Amino acid sequence: MLSLIYNLTMPATKATAERAGNAKPVFDPARCKRCGICTHFCPFGAIAQEEDGAPYLAKPELCTSCRLCQDMCPDWAIRLAEAGNGQESGRAGQEKTEQALAAAKNPKRAHG
Secondary structure, X not given: OHHXXXXXXXXXXXHHHHHHOOEEEEEOOOOOOOOOHHXXXXXXXXXXXXXXXXXXXXXXXXXXXXXXXXXXXXXXXXXXXXXXXXXXXXXXXXHHHHHHHHHHHOHHHHOO
16 A cells, blocks of 8 residues: 555656656665565566565666665665766676675775
């Protein structure tokens, strides 16, 4: 019922995507509890989950930047970032994001 109400009040349309620009979801593995809410609320099926439940942008071409994944995440583990700013999309981009987050948390390990 909540998804129906939310989708009626905040539809994922091309106009929404135009306002959002080329932003794509970036997942923070430290905050993510792998609940699957983002996967469930993605109206176009752009987000998938690994076997362990970790979300990733499986089909970036389907993402309209509607922000439902970001807005519905109970742990604030998703932020939308502009594609084309050096970020890769899909699983490869997510792995680089995870590595960068890990390096930021432990700078000694990142530098040797």
